[in-house]
């Protein structure tokens with residue numbers, strides 16, 4: 089590993105990708121245990137994110153978490169083709185994309201995946217996720233009170249039709265693995281019963297203030313890898329995704345104290361904790377210095393067992409990405425999306 093950070097914004101550093109911890113999926117495939125998120129939270133442009141992808145690849149990142157709804161796959165595709173032209177082999181990269189909620193019909197899943205592949209300029213994806221289990225459309229950037237007129241709850245038979253389209257993509261060789269996102273234990277139990285090709289990953293919100301211990305354990309016990317989104321507590325998420333109850337893991341006094349002890353940013357403490365706990369964080373950043381620090385954080389100088397226990401005790405069950413726009417009828421609360429009493433919320 090070489091690291092040479094000089095002057096404001098100038099970063100000249102590289103970490104050997106072989107030093108980055110890997111997760112082994114049930115197929116035997118290996119996925120880097122940290123990826124770069126690519127959702128610009130409505131304020132970072134597609135071109136800036138493409139630059140972030142190129143910088144990340146130079147630093148040693150090999151895992152990129154994309155989605156059609158982020159509206160930047162064409163620009164990221166340009167970046168990835170430059171990365172590959174620079175000598176990084178396609179086999180070394182782990183690229184995820186996701187089908188958006190208004191594309192759950194069989195033929196729409198297929199077309200959406202083909203479009204993501206064309207935009208990303210790839211012949212296959214390593215992982216393709218069903219972004220949310222609700223097939224509900226809402227316009228990008230809309231207020232959390234917006235409801236689609238055709239909104240539906242989770243209907244398992246419909247989800248399995250979407251899943252059959254996902255399985256077909258594996259059979260056609262367009263995607264190597266398929267997975268779920270924003271799921272709950274009761275929904276996953278049904279999917280695991282009925283899937284012909286099991287989900288390899290569940291992508292879920294995970295940070296020190298929202299550790300989801302039961303779902304985390306369930307995912308791992310059932311042969312899936314937990315990929316953790318918003319691992320820093322999404323400090324720059326859109327204003328519409330803030331509520332007065334929200335807390336910030338990177339401002340937690342315990343995290344601040346551990347950061348000071350190690351001489352690192354509190355964000356990097358969150359990343360170290362995530363990787364050591366066994367999830368795969370996908371922090372977003374458009375700042376080369378932060379992109380590099382996050383990767384450096386997962387190599388060497390681990391948190392102590394005591395520090396891991398201290399962070400484990402910080403869970404506040406504080407979900408930041410609540411998903412209000414997916415509610416399907418009047419009078420509901422966002423908690424209804426998350427099956428809190430262990431059963432799928434009735435229609």
Ligand SMILES: NC(=O)c1ccc[n+]([C@@H]2O[C@H](COP(=O)([O-])OP(=O)(O)OC[C@H]3O[C@@H](n4cnc5c(N)ncnc54)[C@H](OP(=O)(O)O)[C@@H]3O)[C@@H](O)[C@H]2O)c1
Pocket residue numbers: 124125126127128129153154219269270291292316317318319320321322323324325353355356370371372373374375377378379381382409
């Ligand atoms: N499956 C889903 O439904 C879902 C939902 C949400 C997110 N995601 C995925 O998860 C990714 C990450 O989540 P997120 O973007 O919500 O939040 P996040 O990764 O928790 O936070 C990102 C923010 O943290 C800042 N940051 C990053 N590294 C830092 C560092 N070392 N020091 C200080 N600040 C730092 C970044 O600002 P700078 O740019 O200034 O560094 C950025 O604005 C997304 O980009 C997306 O790929 C998936």
